Amino acid sequence: MQKTYKVEDVFEKIPGDDENVNFKIPPEIAKELDLKPGDPMKIEIGDQGTLLIKKIDVEEELKAKKEAL
Numbered sequence: 001m002q003k004t005y006k007v008e009d010v011f012e013k014i015p016g017d018d019e020n021v022n023f024k025i026p027p028e029i030a031k032e033l034d035l036k037p038g039d040p041m042k043i044e045i046g047d048q049g050t051l052l053i054k055k056i057d058v059e060e061e062l063k064a065k066k067e068a069l
Contacts, residue, residue, distance in 0.1 A: 001032050
């Protein structure tokens, strides 16, 4: 899935904190990735400044690390 959003639609200023912002994942993206509050995820910066969001399967990650040893 590829979507384009305005900066103000995904980044929210934090009152009293001029150095940081909150990143709001749009509901349709969260639904597509089956993200729930507390789920681990990976955010990468792709080509041309795109953000790549992936839900991490903790069990799969542990299995891959064990196999790499």
